Amino acid sequence: METLLQLWNEWEIHLLVLLSFTLQIFLFFAGSLRPRNTNTFVRLSLWFAYLGADFVAVYTLGFLSRQQGNDTGKGTLRETHQLAFFWAPFLLVHLGGQDTITAFAIEDNNLWLRHLLNLTAHVMLASYVFWKSIGWHKLQLLIPGIFMFVSGIIKYGERTYALKCGSLKNTEGLTARGNEIQPPELNRDNMYFGVVGFALRSAPVVRNFFAGCNIVQFMAAHIDYMSTFGELDGRQLLLKIEIGMMYGDLYSKAMVLRKRICLIFRCLSQISALVAFVLFIVSNKQRYSGADIAVTYVLFIGGFLVEFCALAVVIMSPWTWGWLESRKCHKLARMCWFLLSYNIRKLEKRMLWPNSIGQYNILNYVGLDQSWFSRQTKMLIRMTAKMIGAGKERHLMISKLLDSKSIQVDKEIMQCVTLYVDGMRSELNDLSGRPYQQWPNLHPVLEKLRALSLDDFGLVIVFLHALTEVHLRTYYDPPGNMDALVGVCRKLSNYMLYLLVTHPEMLPVTGSVETTLEFFVSKVTEYGDSGKDANLRGTRKLLEDLMDLHIIQPNEDTLQEIRDLWLRLLLYAAGKSRGDTHAAQLAVGGELLTFAWLLMAHLEIGDPWPSRIELGDATGTLGPDIAYVFPKKYST
Structure with a gap:
């Protein structure tokens, strides 16, 4: 010793x-x-x-x-x-x-x-x-x-x-002094040149937007370029580079080294x-x-x-390439661009921002579709909490740890979000009287949900999530195209509930998450009975009684409407969110909501431009029903 x-x-x-x-x-x-x-x-x-x-x-x-x-x-x-x-x-x-x-x-x-x-x-x-x-x-x-x-x-x-x-x-103060590195001119012929050039020019203003500052002048000058910018993949890559550069400014020495x-x-x-x-x-x-x-x-x-x-990392930075191009160092700029473009192609394959989305299902919270380990752990925790008199919020905390998961963002979801935002801007700018989006299959459900007078956006998410999950269980063996739609609908539904449970600060909610979930569970309990799947049957009965779930026909058109419903909820939440919450979330990999929020910002959609969007009623505030998401002019 x-x-x-x-x-x-x-x-x-x-x-x-x-x-x-x-x-x-x-x-x-x-x-x-x-x-x-x-x-x-x-x-x-x-x-x-x-x-x-x-x-x-x-x-x-x-x-x-x-x-x-x-x-x-x-x-x-x-x-x-x-x-x-x-x-x-x-x-x-x-x-x-x-x-x-x-x-x-x-x-x-x-x-x-x-x-x-x-x-x-x-x-x-x-x-x-x-x-x-x-x-x-x-x-x-x-x-x-x-x-x-x-x-x-x-x-x-x-x-x-x-x-x-x-x-x-x-x-x-930092952006007022301007950036010492002048990015090269925009280039429409080469997609990567155009992407990086636009990202460099927009970076100071994107940072302002994350800080909650006014950037209307910049977006007004570049919105036409953004609207006609290359192909869909090029626009997605642009947003990923912008978010990646924002991450570097906030959490690394990227800004200092410029x-x-x-x-x-x-x-x-x-x-x-x-x-x-x-x-x-x-x-x-x-x-x-x-x-x-x-x-x-x-x-x-x-x-x-x-x-x-570290020097190699600096050389592969878009700012280094922009600095060399602005000073006519073309040979060095070409060497830098070779490394930068190679790095961009790698990032494009990895779906860097966001690379995953969280998933959480209400059935896990009520005790269904759980693993054996999750069930035993929750049972032990409930017994311990009952002995020490702990509150019900402990149940939600443990459920988040055990039942939340992450899945890779597939290209289909990214395209759905991007195309829906484009369609929304076209819809808002259309002055020819073109009819708004209709909801022929979901119209009865939305009217019933409106009649419930839910006073919080979180309750809307929970009820629509439960309806989506129960309805999707009717598709036992869908064909290929419908199977992909079922997957997109479930991923978007689980993602919105995941945001509500884990990051409520990013959503326009007013009540606590525990109260919202317990309210729904209490309603399910009233309609439930005894048995192994009592909660599932109670959920189905609740939705059939309150929202006429049984009249929704399981077909491809219904799935497309459910997909668009969740996209509209996602974009509404993105339009109401604050930039500082997105900046904080970049520390753990970013969210799909941040991607949608930044895309809407480029197209002047969201609360910073109230004159350009009406996702809700005339006041644009959280009303006593869901008219702020699906106003009457969108229904049949």
């Missing part, structure tokens, strides 16, 4: 420094995977690494400062590992973070002043550690240490400034690190242990390799 303790004491500082560096490498590569990865394990690992990286670096600085007061006895850190104090500036570099991730959540950007205070405190601590160790180094590491301090302070300050730039509160002064400081940081490395190589290292020297080389060389990879 004593041998293990002695071994740990001897290697503790090495392990701490190497662990700090390892976390930085993980954050660099995992940060770039974060937007397109929905794996829970990866997200949790990234969260622990993001929090642990700062903790390990600060703890190591504190460990070194504690060793400074240990002046007695041999075998201490000052005697055996004198080079360890040279690693203090490297910890400042680690605290500066990586280019691919600076903020884990949107709230981190709003707390940039706290990070500025941390910067001051940690620089003072590292300076104290290094200054106290100068006498032991006989000044031979003073010069390289000073150069590393310059590099570390610049990197740490760069991260703090990136958080400040990422705060939506600072959007107005500023001239920041690039100058970045070059100064790298030159300082390189000078420190050269001075360390030529210094006399005979008095230091081989392990200490090896760790120092790992920190130097590993840091240079990470910076080289």
Whole structure:
């Protein structure tokens, strides 16, 4: 035991420094995977690494400062590992973070002043550690240490400034000064050129829109170009690039690396690190242990390799290509475009934004269609909650964890959303008196739902979701085309309920989710009976009695109307949503609702342009019925 303790004491500082560096490498590569990865394990690992990286670096600085007061006895850190104090500036570099991730959540950007205070405190601590160790180094590491301090302070300050730039509160001041990189002219002949060129020009205004600012002048100038922009795939790719660039501005150092002064400081940081490395190589290292020297080389060389990879990421940025094109550096621009277009094609195949949509079914909440593990877990939790007197909201929390899932967004859903938005704009701009969309099959159901006087948008979603799920169960063996329609209807229905359960802040709801679901469950219980499928039979009876479910005919026309019904609900919710909620959701991969919201913004559809859309009644507010989604002029 004593041998293990002695071994740990001897290697503790090495392990701490190497662990700090390892976390930085993980954050660099995992940060770039974060937007397109929905794996829970990866997200949790990234969260622990993001929090642990700062903790390990600060703890190591504190460990070194504690060793400074240990002046007695041999075998201490000052005697055996004198080079360890040279690693203090490297910890400042680690605290500066990586280019691919600076903020884990949107709230981190709003707390940039706290990070500025941390910067001051940690620089003072590292300076104290290094200054106290100068006498032991006989000044031979003073010069390289000073150069590393310059590099570390610049990197740490760069991260703090990136958080400040990422705060939506600072959007107005940043965009008012304009962007130093002028994007190239729009190009209609080459789709990728046109996509990237338009995305670069629209990026500052898209950021304004996420911050809730007025962008009507920009959209008025470019709406015709957007309307005739290439093919459907090109328009979808444009929105994905725009959202991807917005993610980079909010959660990485992308915006910092587009500023001239920041690039100058970045070059100064790298030159300082390189000078420190050269001075360390030529210094006399005979008095230091081989392990200490090896760790120092790992920190130097590993840091240079990470910076080289970061440079490759910058080269593949659309802003780099735009900067080179605007300065007539055509050869370099062509090289940059080769890498950029290759990256765009990869992202296009991966369906980057959004790459998945959540799914949640009301039947899971009432106890149907659950896995054995989910049923047993919920039973155990209900028993525990009853014993301790916990509220029913615990049931919803556990149900969200166990029953929510994600599925890949297929091309059909994306096309449905894009085409429906286009059709809506044509419908709004049509002054020839063309009739509005009719609902011949769903008209009785919508009238019954209107008569229920549901006072919350969440209740409308729950009732229509239950109706959709029960109706889709009548299609036992549909042909190919109808089978695809059934899948789209179920995915859209489950997605809207998923948003209500997991992200109600993105929807125009007024009541709590727990109250909404419990109200529906209480109604089902009134119509239910005993038996295994009592809740399903109760749901069917409830919908037949209240909404005339039994008169809906199962055919292709009905499925198309159900699909359009959910698309209209999706676009209504998108038009009522706020930009800051979409910005916050980009941290976990983005939502289909964000894609629809940005597409509507490009076409001037939604609440920011009340004169151009009437998805609801004349007031445009949440009324006592569903007329705000399906007004009478849309029915037969």
